[in-house]
Amino acid sequence: EAAVTQSPRNKVTVTGGNVTLSCRQTNSHNYMYWYRQDTGHGLRLIHYSYGAGNLQIGDVPDGYKATRTTQEDFFLLLELASPSQTSLYFCASSATGGGYEQYFGPGTRLTVL
Amino acid sequence: QQQVRQSSQSLTVWEGETAILNCSYENSAFDYFPWYQQFPGEGPALLIAIRSVSDKKEDGRFTIFFNKREKNLSLHIKDSQPGDSATYFCAASGDRGSALGRLHFGAGTQLIVIP
Numbered sequence: 001e002a003a004v005t006q007s008p009r010n011k012v013t014v015t016g017g018n019v020t021l022s023c024r025q026t027n028s029h030n031y032m033y034w035y036r037q038d039t040g041h042g043l044r045l046i047h048y049s050y051g052a053g054n055l056q057i058g059d060v061p062d063g064y065k066a067t068r069t070t071q072e073d074f075f076l077l078l079e080l081a082s083p084s085q086t087s088l089y090f091c092a093s094s095a096t097g098g099g100y101e102q103y104f105g106p107g108t109r110l111t112v113l
Numbered sequence: 114q115q116q117v118r119q120s121s122q123s124l125t126v127w128e129g130e131t132a133i134l135n136c137s138y139e140n141s142a143f144d145y146f147p148w149y150q151q152f153p154g155e156g157p158a159l160l161i162a163i164r165s166v167s168d169k170k171e172d173g174r175f176t177i178f179f180n181k182r183e184k185n186l187s188l189h190i191k192d193s194q195p196g197d198s199a200t201y202f203c204a205a206s207g208d209r210g211s212a213l214g215r216l217h218f219g220a221g222t223q224l225i226v227i228p
Contacts, residue, residue: 004156033215040122042202042220043157058215090156101147102216104156 003027004105006091012111013081021076021108023091031094032074033102034058034066036087043090049074081112116140117205119219127227132193134222136203137185143205146179147216148188151200160201161188193226200224 004025013019025032033048045058047066055066063085065077078085088109092102120135136146147162163170163177163186170177179186190197203219 035218040220042119043218045215048215092156101159101162104158106154106156 004091004093004103006089006105006108008108009106010109010111012113014113015082017078017081017112019078019081019110021078021089021091021110023074023076023105024072025074025091025093025103026072027093027095027103028071029093029095029103030071031096031102032068033092033094034064034074034076035090035092036060036085037090037107038087046076078110081110083112086110086112115220116143116217117203117219119203119222121222122220123223123225125225125227126193128193128195130193132190132197132224132226134188134190134201134203134224135185136187136219137183138205138217139184140205140207141184142207143217145206146177146186147204148175148177149202149204149218151202151221153199157200157202190224193224195226195228198224198226 007022034046035043044060046064048056049068067075090107091105094100094102116139118137126132144165148160149157150160151157161172161175168179174191176189200221200223202221204216206216
């Protein structure tokens with residue numbers, strides 16, 4: 001079965017702080033995604049990647065960087081965290097893009113004070 | 114700009130009733146429409162999906178009705194159970210070789226099934 005793990009599961013930081021969210025998938029999937037989930041907005045795509053070293057910009061990329069170091073690992077970086085980035089973050093993977101099933105991780109709840 | 118819209122933020126039904134969740138989309142180039150189900154504390158998971166060449170897809174108690182001309186679709190949950198209480202996301206994607214080749218999610222509908 002598809003497996004996507006995220007760490008940490010919860011994180012509290014202060015405004016201006018540096019945060020790295022980690023995601024690992026063991027499905028040998030090519031595509032990986034970072035979403036944020038907020039009430040009233042659903043799931044919004046931040047960045048995605050279709051392979052190691054590749055990065056594509058999503059719908060809400062401002063204030064976020066991402067890096068895909070290997071096929072398995074995808075990181076989301078907030079270098080100067082702001083309260084507006086308080087959210088629930090999900091990582092997902094899929095075999096290919098578009099019309100194929102995405103497998104989601106359990107999420108990371110980030111609070112920026 | 115919301116490319117996928119879900120008409121209700123929440124929906125409450127009694128156990129045994131049919132829950133109907135509605136969704137509409139903007140881009141006529143979308144051709145794949147999955148519904149994801151999310152329980153509290155978990156990530157979303159694929160529930161059922163339809164391609165635009167079909168107008169209906171059934172899987173047990175869950176059925177998608179799709180209207181290409183009107184650019185809308187609905188998820189029907191027959192004989193709703195308390196265990197169906199969750200948030201349901203409608204999504205859409207198009208040609209995976211283009212900029213449309215990623216999922217666009219709606220805002221979600223929280224379904225509550227009262228025993």
